[in-house]
Amino acid sequence: MRVVFAASEAVPFCKTGGLADVAGSLPQALGERGVAVTLFLPYYREVRERFPDGEAVGMISVPIGKQSVSARLLRSGDTVFIDCPQYFDRVGLYGDEEGEHPDNDDRFGFFARSVLEGARVLFDSVDVFHVHDWQTGLLPLVLKTLYAEDPVIGNAAVVQTVHNLAFQGNFPKDRVSRFGLPWSVFTAEGAEFYDQLSFLKSGLVWADRINTVSPTYAREITTTNFGCGLDGVLIARKGNLSGILNGIDVDTWNPQTDEHLVRRYGRSDFVEGKAACKAALQRETGLEANASACLFASVTRVSQQKGLDLVLDALEKRVAKGDQFVLLGKGDVALLSPYRKFRDRYPDRVHLHETFDESFAHQVYAGADAFVMPSRFEPCGLGQMIAMRYGTLPIGVATGGLADTVRPHGFLAARAERRSVAGVIGAARRAFEKKSAWQARIRDAMGVDFSWKRSAKLYEALYNTAINR
Structure with missing residues (x-):
């Protein structure tokens, strides 16, 4: 099984929250089960400074408005970086001390499509795209509209993971045409959310399967108290919604081997x-x-x-x-x-x-x-x-x-x-x-047992369900 993992942050490269832990650990656990996972990640300035030695493996070009934006594909192990200084060579992943970057719509609209273009360059076929939160939420929509007939990726399934429904990536509606999407997607049943283009809602509507990072949260987000305005969408897709608990890195977090402790210990002592x-x-x-x-x-x-x-x-x-x-x-x-x-x-x-x-x-x-x-x-x-x-x-x-x-x-x-x-x-x-x-x-x-082994087994089953949609 070939899985492309698209995330906006991942340890050990860059981190602002729990998404980075998932994107850093889950691919490794899936790899141990024989799943071929490649992580796609923006080549942020802080990543460039800490990991400067990626191997150039290709070039891509993505239309944004009237311009065509190019990027290099850099590989480091099972990770592919999207190297586009125009969007990613700056302080902060999503913003700086003055607030969010004002072009985050272009940055992550570009990133979503660049993952698709990169997959077309690097692979003969893809079984599953696994996308995370709003930053890659546009990918399912772009795949199912602009790449539906593509011989390499057109038949791929998509799994959208919601790590926090409160962050939705809602932007002005003129981004529909700016990203080359048909206006037919901009409906109440589609990508429109209070007259804006919603990246996360796009993922929720066009992904083949939706999951969250715990079973209880999967139930909670179908209610008005926790649904952040998207509970109606999630109720409509309830049959394709599930929850899988995250794991933790049990090697890093191990009191029996932890070098930070004055005394190490286990269950017996x-x-x-x-x-x-x-x-x-x-x-x-x-x-x-x-x-x-x-x-x-x-x-x-x-x-x-x-x-x-x-x-x-x-x-x-x-x-x-x-x-x-x-x-x-x-x-x-x-x-x-x-x-x-x-x-x-x-x-x-x-x-x-x-x-x-x-x-x-x-x-x-x-x-x-x-x-x-x-x-x-x-x-x-x-x-x-x-x-x-x-x-x-x-x-x-x-x-x-x-x-x-x-x-x-x-x-x-x-x-x-x-x-x-x-x-x-x-x-x-x-x-x-x-x-x-x-x-x-x-x-x-x-x-x-809070290891990723337990979670990886469930994610592999979810991928198979998405493929057999």
Whole structure:
């Protein structure tokens, strides 16, 4: 099976969010199952600087408006970069400190079509195009209209994965003609969304199969509360919609081999290992050396979605009684400000680390007792899975991937509301006092298989379903 994987970011090349983890790990896991996967990725400036040695394997040209934009195809292993300095040689993947790049419509409209052109150059045939989020959402539409009769790619199936429905790529409708598309696609049943051309909706309508990154999120996005205005489209395509949980890189996130830890541990010796890591984290952050305190922690982007505002009062009540809290993350200053004041009130019990620090993240996952992740919505989430692998029990809200992974080992609030979340934090703290039962939870949580092998098997089955449409 030949699969072309089209994504706007992927580790180890570039990353802004969880999409990069999926695009970096899933192709490898599929390759281990014998699926031939080639990842197509924009050759951003930061990728060029870190990976300058791609092999030139071809040239393509894509019409954008009245001009023809050319790009080189550069191969590095199983990855093909689209090298177009006009669109990708700049600071930031999607924007810079002044905001989103104003030509993101052209940039990713070009990228979607360049993947199709690149596939025509490099392969004799393609079985499946697997596209991700709005940045490649135009590809299914372009394939099914402009390339439907192409002998190399015209018969390929398309799988559209939605990592976050809230980001849709909606642009002025004159882009329909600018991208060479027929106006017949611009209808309420097609690519039109509130009189704009929607990249993501195009993918949802023209893909053969749609999937999201957890079964619960797949159900949630067919409702008005989570559908972001696209629930009607998703209800209409419900028979072709499914959810597959993401995995985590179990080699990178492995407490038995983790070089960032003062003591490594597994399921058989986690009591001693986590105690050592907790003491080290307390020293590193200037917190009181207190083994009996419950050390709550979050590793997160600070945004409205992530729900940190929902837990502040409950955490303060716990900290006032001697517990501790560590936050690793950056983002919305308005949401961080109350946490800065919280830290100032309890400098020896609260620590804020307002930058992303890979090594420190490992230390937090290992040293904390409970991982706080009160997201208002969470398509999948990786933090709760990493935390469980390190024996740190998650506290979250019953939404999306949290609902599919946290129980029965962690603790879930029924609703993303302060009272509900406070209740579940209290339940977790009471459970923490019962050491033997708490340790049994840890042992079971550390044994859950969150590897990409499980997910890859399901994706291969999804590809076969799409091919046999």
